[in-house]
Amino acid sequence: MRYFVQGLGEDDVGRKDMLLDIATEELSHLEVVGSIVTMLNKGLKAHLAEGQMKEAELYLMVGASGTTAKESILFGGGPALCDSAGVPWTAAYIDSRGEPTVDLRSNIAAEARAKIVYERLINITDDPGVKDALGFLMTREVAHQKSFEKALYAIENNFPTGKLPGIEKYASMYVNTSQGEGDATGPWNSGGEWDRIDNLEEVMPADG
Structure with a gap:
């Protein structure tokens, strides 16, 4: 959503195209992550609905899936637009400023943060399929970071940001x-x- 907002407000044709391209691809990443979550929680929804397991066994199954009891009960083992603590996603995460030299730096940092999180997730899972999917997502974050860096460097006088010089x-x-x-x-x-x-x-x- 950050990149969509930036792209819609961008006057430069090239940067606008890049931002909307990356925004569209990032939505497909949401599908990949959602599919991973659903796959890892497969079978949990049926057990919750039908009460087929004893309470202790069901609680252990919920924990083994890597999710929380709250997420399992509210979302049935499917993906939810919230963080790891269950806090819902909000538009407050979109902190674009409408100034390319500011927003591109922010995007570079966002891609770097995403890359390191994927890397850590890869290191704590032993599922080959999950590792492959996370490895793909991690690598695409690197490519996006590279695109944003190139776009930033293509702007003359990109430092400091804004129009006014410092004292x-x-x-x-x-x-x-x-x-x-x-x-x-x-x-x-x-x-x-x-x-x-x-x-x-x-x-x-x-x-x-």
Whole structure:
């Protein structure tokens, strides 16, 4: 839904096409995930409906499927649009800003998060079919991330985001608030492009 919203509001023809293509493919991924959930819970719905098992045995079956008693009772072992804690999906997850340099970075991060979650799921299942399906989904997230990165780099002057420049004297300032053994340096805070401030009183004088 995030990509659909972005695509519908995008003026650039190329980015619009890419966003709607990826949005459409992501909907097919929902079908794959839903099918996996249904497959893993196969047989559970009948047992719940017909009361064929003792209470303790039924509870064990619910747990063995990887779902929760709440999800099993409410959704009958089928897929549900909620997170792992049973919290329903909401439009609040769509945080698009209508600025390509912002939204593309957000999309890259979203694909990276999805990739690492699929990777962890692959590592905890021993079902070959599930591993194959999750491996496919994981790899497609990598491809989407690559597309978003290419689209971002194709925008001239894509950093910083937006139109207004930062205040020059603060734009390259790194305020070092660390001292002692944990005080580290790297390309993120040292070198010719950084104005490193180690003495906070130079920029933030304290009265008294």
